[in-house]
Amino acid sequence: MTSSIAQVSTDGRIVIPVEIRRKMGIHAGDQLILSYHESELHIATRKQRLQQAQVLVKAYVDNTVSLADELIRERRAEANE
Numbered sequence: 001m002t003s004s005i006a007q008v009s010t011d012g013r014i015v016i017p018v019e020i021r022r023k024m025g026i027h028a029g030d031q032l033i034l035s036y037h038e039s040e041l042h043i044a045t046r047k048q049r050l051q052q053a054q055v056l057v058k059a060y061v062d063n064t065v066s067l068a069d070e071l072i073r074e075r076r077a078e079a080n081e
Helices: 020-024 046-062 067-080
Strands: 032-037 040-045
Touching: 032 046, 040 046
Parallel strands: none
Antiparallel strands: 032 040
């Protein structure tokens, strides 16, 4: 685990140290997801959250199933009703 101390400016900004930005793959202009839980602030990149979601979906969906194809079939069936 990497820890660092950051100071909050008068307008509420903090600077994420370069070592942490490199490890997380954060670049200028990236959007980050901030989560507050039990008095702690957690920071994640959108890419990290997307990967977490993909892992969760894979745990519940058979690899032979195309969710996109399934959605298209459902939408077509609804349109024909």
